[in-house]
Amino acid sequence: MTDVEQIRSFDKLFIGGEWVEPATDKKIEVVSPINGKVIATVPDAQPEDMDRAVAAARKAFDEGPWPHLSPEERAGYLRRIGDEVKKRMPDMAAAFTVEIGAPQMIADAFHDNARKMWEDSSTLYQRFTFEEERSWEGGKGKLVREPVGVCAIIIPWNGPVATGSLKIGPALAAGCTVVFKPAPEGPVSVMMLAEAFDAAGLPPGVINVLPGGREAGQHLISNPDVDKVSFTGSTAAGRKIMESVAGRIGRVSLELGGKSAAIVTEDADLEKTLGSVVFAGLGNSGQVCAALTRVLVPRSRQEEFVTAMKAAYEGIKVGDPREEGVLLGPLAAKRQQDRVLDYIEVGKSEGARLVTGGGVPKGFEEGAFVEPTLFADVTRDMRIAKEEIFGPVIVVMPYDTIEEAIDIANATEYGLSGAVFAGSDEEAEKIARKIRTGQIGINNWQMVVTEPFGGYKQSGLGREGNVEGLSAFVENKLIMTP
Structure with missing residues (x-):
């Protein structure tokens, strides 16, 4: 069994600008997916803790200085947070x-991205218009953009420091106060982020950090003093959040699932395409919402691509993520491993051709590992072509015409990311404009989170990143002047 040393444990929650005792002695046991052993504990926030945090955020918004500071003054605090994050990046990573x-x-x-996000958030005030003159027939006035209020920010485990930074930075730049609930998996790096918040010296209650499970999260979003919920996670969970806040017409932003497609044309360069597609599908063991998990290729080129992808997948070093040269570590938890292995069995039962992978790599049975897995001859009606697997499983889908490829790419409930690989950038862009998705690459793939990021259809509501991300945390008020 691979040995994993203990990492830092935490015994307090960050509420109201202080590290406080939690309401109960319940703990989250942090289990390493490398070997299945407990390596740390953090407090398991309960509903009482959430209420305390919301009260602190409410007081900070209603009575504190934060929403009344100038955007430039708030930016100074954001720069301090970025500096504190930078100091802690090695430990968080x-x-x-x-x-x-x-x-x-x-x-x-991921953690360098978090640093970039704080830097970007600290400059948003230079690009965002908080107040402007308006006029109309018979009148004039000012349109002012004010902070929406107390924000519940709830994130998953697959990149918590970066995802949290992406949301919290613009929320703070807008003048909102925040209750931040990370997932119970992977909370240690987030508690280190809370230490960065503490060191930056924001007014008490502006940011509150409480890791916890679903019950605590549900209690948080149900609190009537929460003005806005910003959530990243599964589409099913996003749907429940919308239902929960609907009664009070609560504001909500959702960044949800994806089943993004890479369209490869007849004249696309094999080597260049392969360089993007392999990483875009398998990065972080496929546990990325924007991952390219469907590769659409001309039927005449399917075997050429499958052969090349098979060789690339079998050349990937799988193992202990701390070892040099390892490109694919374990999935985040045993239950995630079980989910992915179940989908692989579904794919085989539906008639897809398993090209490589499909199981647990030898020697890593104690952890949550799954081999890089490639299916071919996949059709649009198969579950592995329609449902988000969130693991290192890629499907190759043949098509006969580019119109069919576009139709297949759009024939999903999701619309988060994508890419088109063609012989020319002009042809790739022509195709890309027909794909209903929030971001799409032209002869490349990127996940750009300092520009508008979010999805069509059931991939979410709203956008994160840049001024569009800040817009999600403000209300528009028209002041009519004489």
Whole structure:
């Protein structure tokens, strides 16, 4: 069994600008997916803790200075947070590697993205119009954009520091106060982020950090003093959140699931396409909402691509994510491993051709590992072509005409990301404009979170990143002047 050392435990929650005792002695046991052993504990926030945090955020918004500071003054605090995050990046990345299983290279990149997000948030005031003159026939006035209020920010485990930073930065820039609930998986790196918030010296109650499970999260979003919910996670959970806040017409932003397609044309370059597609599908063990998990290729080129992808997948080093050269670590938890293995069995039973992978790599039975898995001859009616697997499973789908490829790409309830690989950028863009998705690459794939990021259809509501992300945390007020 691979040995994993203990990492830092936490025994308090960050509420009202202080590290406080939780309401109960319940603990979240942090289990490393590398070997299935407990490596740390953090408090398991309960409904009483959530109420305390919401009260602190409410007081900070209604009575505190934060929403009344100038945007430039708030930006100064955001720069301080970014500086504190930068100091802690190595420790946060190291913790994330063992608590979630991301290879060191990916962990470093995720936390560097968090730093970039704080830098970007600290400059939003220079690009965002908080107040402007308006006029109309018979009148004039000012349109002012004010903070929406107390925001509940709820995130998953697959990149918590980066995802939290993406949401919290614009919320704070807008003048909102925040109750931040990370998932119970991978909470240690987030508690280190809370230490960065503390060190930055924001007014009490502006940010509150409480890891907890579904019950605590449900209690949080049901609190009538929460003005806005910003959630990243599964489409099913997003749907429940919408139902929960509907009674009070609560504001909500949702970044949800994806089943993104890479369309490969007849004249696309094999080597260049392969370089993007392999990473875009398998990065972080496929546990990325924007991952390219459907590869649409001309039927005449399917075997060419399948052969090349098979060789690439079988050349990927799978193992302990702390080891040099490892590109694919474990999934985040045993239950996630079970989910992915079940989908692989579904794919085989539906008639898809298993090209490579499909099981647990030898020597790693104690962890939550799954081999890089490739299916071919996949049709649009198969579950593995329609449902988000959230693991290292890629499907190749042949098509006969580019119109059919576009139709297949759009024939999903999701619309988060995508890419088109063609012989020319002009042809790729022509196709890309017909795909209903929030971001799409032209002869490349990126997940750009400092520009508008979000999805069509059941991939979510709203956008995150840049001024569009800030817009999600303001209300528009028209002041009519004489």
